[in-house]
Amino acid sequence: MHNTIISLVILFIITDLGFPYPAPEDALHNAQVFLEKYGYTEKEKRDANLVQLEAAVRHYQWLSHLPVSGHLDVRTVLQMNEPRCGMKDISQARWLEQFNGLVNRKRKKRYTLNKKWYKHHLTYQILNWPWYLSPHQVRQAVKAAFQLWGNVSSMAFSESMSGAADIRLAFFDGDHNDGAINAFDGPGGALAHAFFPRRGEAHFDNAEHWSLNGRGRNLFVVLAHEIGHTLGLQHSPFKNALMAPYYKKLGKDYLLNFDDILAIQNLYGAPPSGKLVQLPGKEFAFFQDWNPKGVEGFTTANTKPFYCQSVFDAITWDMENLFYIFKGRQFWTVSLNGNVSEPHILKHRWKRPPAYVEAAAVSGSDGKFYFFKGSKCWRYKESKLEAGFPQKCSDYGLPQHPDTVLYFQPLGHLVIFKGTKYYVINEETLTVEPYYPRSLKDWKGIPTETTAVLTHPDGSIYFFKGEKYWMFDQDNLRVTASGKWAEDLSWIGCKNS
Numbered sequence: 001m002h003n004t005i006i007s008l009v010i011l012f013i014i015t016d017l018g019f020p021y022p023a024p025e026d027a028l029h030n031a032q033v034f035l036e037k038y039g040y041t042e043k044e045k046r047d048a049n050l051v052q053l054e055a056a057v058r059h060y061q062w063l064s065h066l067p068v069s070g071h072l073d074v075r076t077v078l079q080m081n082e083p084r085c086g087m088k089d090i091s092q093a094r095w096l097e098q099f100n101g102l103v104n105r106k107r108k109k110r111y112t113l114n115k116k117w118y119k120h121h122l123t124y125q126i127l128n129w130p131w132y133l134s135p136h137q138v139r140q141a142v143k144a145a146f147q148l149w150g151n152v153s154s155m156a157f158s159e160s161m162s163g164a165a166d167i168r169l170a171f172f173d174g175d176h177n178d179g180a181i182n183a184f185d186g187p188g189g190a191l192a193h194a195f196f197p198r199r200g201e202a203h204f205d206n207a208e209h210w211s212l213n214g215r216g217r218n219l220f221v222v223l224a225h226e227i228g229h230t231l232g233l234q235h236s237p238f239k240n241a242l243m244a245p246y247y248k249k250l251g252k253d254y255l256l257n258f259d260d261i262l263a264i265q266n267l268y269g270a271p272p273s274g275k276l277v278q279l280p281g282k283e284f285a286f287f288q289d290w291n292p293k294g295v296e297g298f299t300t301a302n303t304k305p306f307y308c309q310s311v312f313d314a315i316t317w318d319m320e321n322l323f324y325i326f327k328g329r330q331f332w333t334v335s336l337n338g339n340v341s342e343p344h345i346l347k348h349r350w351k352r353p354p355a356y357v358e359a360a361a362v363s364g365s366d367g368k369f370y371f372f373k374g375s376k377c378w379r380y381k382e383s384k385l386e387a388g389f390p391q392k393c394s395d396y397g398l399p400q401h402p403d404t405v406l407y408f409q410p411l412g413h414l415v416i417f418k419g420t421k422y423y424v425i426n427e428e429t430l431t432v433e434p435y436y437p438r439s440l441k442d443w444k445g446i447p448t449e450t451t452a453v454l455t456h457p458d459g460s461i462y463f464f465k466g467e468k469y470w471m472f473d474q475d476n477l478r479v480t481a482s483g484k485w486a487e488d489l490s491w492i493g494c495k496n497s
């Protein structure tokens, strides 16, 4: 019965080499499951007939701003695999109605089917969060996400630390008792979902690698979107709206577009002052020092340094026997005995540094600091930026967005790790040495996409990724130990205090 679609899928698999597709039957099955989950077909109709399936595919393509063919073509299959919100999209008729209503400025109809809250002050509670994000960071992000909506409407929000709360936010793995259709699916796919008023719940997939500091899956954007649902907003047909179904990276622009603002005001009205407050997206790129006045619970005498509960961006070791640990706009120094400094701000120590570093190393030959971020690199002699830096190092063949960089004593060179390859770099010319890049397989036992690396004064190389570390023996070129860095490595500064 499905032969036509299956052969279409096969056709597209054959014509688009280089992308690992599932078998055609699986691709068809996955598409059916997707269309059902997101409200394009009903379960009973899954196997109904080709005509209905084609209609659903057309409908999906139309709503996703794809060429409407009714076929499961490459772009359609790829779009279905993009990370998104787990809530249903609404019917084409409703989208059209919304769109026409918007164009005609008669928008009453759009939200009348929605439930709403009948009070203007709501409380919220954060029930749990991933181990690698600090409580302070998460609370700041949640607060900002609520403010985003509160600053363009008549709503106000406050955190309730205990007792009842109107809206509860929680992270879950897989099936979490709100129906098989809501079971989370691991990294990618559905990232989160929420319930319309007045159930007051938003759930986030614990298996995502959430981030609040410029790398990884941006939790703030997803928080803001799901909070929109808890307030009664449905998905928006506008690609740039925060309430559009697909995940967006944090950009420079305002998060809310006119459609989001009209939608929330349609439910709850404009702010009493009549003034809308919006901040550019880049204000939300770092949460550890967002709203610097509100630093409650940040660094108090008895808490571990902030990076301990989290993933740091880079680590290096200088010639004065100090470790440097970088995270966001901040860094810490740790002495060999594990004594950790207060958090310092990058730009207080180095002139015109990057906003955050993706990789850092200190040259073992002259003690200069190297920072890498995006396509650029920075070189410092003490705190002075060397002439000509930052440079676009990708122009010399260095990889963009390096995973990690290491000063490798045996070669007397910097080594950059990126994906499945590593590059040996000539410090003088900043070019890649002959015969490189080479395969990461030379570093037996080291995973791809490590987040930090350094050569310890004990002579071993330590690689870091997530909560884990690998200790690599330079002489025998193999991993000799591994474990959880915060618990196992006393010199990283997370043990005592």
Ligand SMILES: *[C@@H]1O[C@H](CO)[C@@H](O)[C@H](O)[C@H]1NC(C)=O
Binding pocket: 144, 145, 147, 148, 151, 277, 278, 279
């Ligand atoms: C909301 O408005 C307040 C007051 O103007 C401002 O301090 C705050 O940063 C704004 N928050 C967001 C998320 O726009």
Ligand SMILES: *[C@@H]1O[C@H](CO)[C@@H](O)[C@H](O)[C@H]1NC(C)=O
Binding pocket: 337, 339, 340, 341
């Ligand atoms: C740790 O460092 C602080 C200053 O950063 C210093 O006052 C303190 O004495 C040091 N403690 C140890 C045990 O070295």
Ligand SMILES: [Zn+2]
Binding pocket: 085, 086, 087, 225, 226, 229, 235, 243, 244, 245
């Ligand atoms: Zn959504």
Ligand SMILES: [Zn+2]
Binding pocket: 176, 178, 182, 193, 203
């Ligand atoms: Zn759920």
